[in-house]
Amino acid sequence: LIISGLIVGGKLWSILILVLLIHAGLTFFLMKHINEVYYGFGGSATLLANYADAIKWTEDQNWESDYIKNLCSSKEKVSADIRKLSKIIQAFDARLNLLVGGLLNFTLLWDLKCCAKLDEWYQTSSANVTDGLERISYFEELISIATLSHNNPAWVFPVISNDFCIAADDLGHPLIPFKKRVSNNFAFDDKPTVDIVTGSNMAGKSTFLRTLGINMVMAYAGAPVCAKSLKLSIFNLLTYMRIKDSLNESTSTFKAELNRLKMILEKVQLNHHPLVLIDEMLRGTNSKDKFLGSKVFIEKLIQIKTPTLFATHDLQLSELIDIHKNTVRNYHFDIQITNGEMKFDYKIKSGPCSTFNAAILLKEIGLSLD
16 A cells, blocks of 8 residues: 555555554554553463463363363363464564554554454453363362372372261371471360360470361362371361461451451351361460460350360460360370470370470570579
């Protein structure tokens, strides 16, 4: 058109100039909206093409599992739709070259056409891609679980029971290296109890609660667990750990703890089959109120028959077993002291703790309680 205009001149040249001006005006007038569209997608063509290749691989395999077949089967191939989107965005990226982008927009309204193609793709393919990506996400979940199982052949898949139970043999924390990991056995009886776990500083109380919690989450996700065996029923897991204050929310540590306790009480009364893990509650108040508050909270959990593991330094709480013999159990983590040297075995034992180490730790930094 440009060459013809230059040769013929006259009206054709005038029409050409008018068309170019109209195109330039439209592009400039709609530039803000075009930029909003482009910056939502721009530069992702290569990434989307890689996704399309990966998803196409899952579509082309001859899967034996019916579950995976259902995940990867679709009349409309998700990989084809994603590749189509990648090509549209790749064409849209031409605007990044000022000379090429300007020429294409002045002559062909390139950006507007790319926006129109994106809208058409959205109308015809987005629902299929959204559904397909959701199915692929389950496939990726299976890959993660399979990789975890392959990398940890000693781990086992849990047994999910319909009856109330938790029974674990050699339960360990999956994030602690094997050579440093200490595993423990633990089981609930055939009825809910509140298990009070006392112990020295650094003896392993908090780690044990986290060990149980993270393995339960892994079990419910369908993953292998870091244990020799684990049998458990379905629980709604509630935790009280690492409660902190917040300057942004104008919340003190004690207020944050109260908010958490309120949430737990509401949940255990509404949810079926709750299980509560509590690590040293009410740290943000004085020792007297801490004991009384902990005692009242434990008695409330006993009243509504909520299975609980309650880690604490407060030995007085272990005396609740005298009042609630059938619903409270005592466990502890202790230390061995030889010639003033502390040794930890990180093993859970029955009964309340009788050995503490705060005085020794304070002495090591120059503070004697004598």
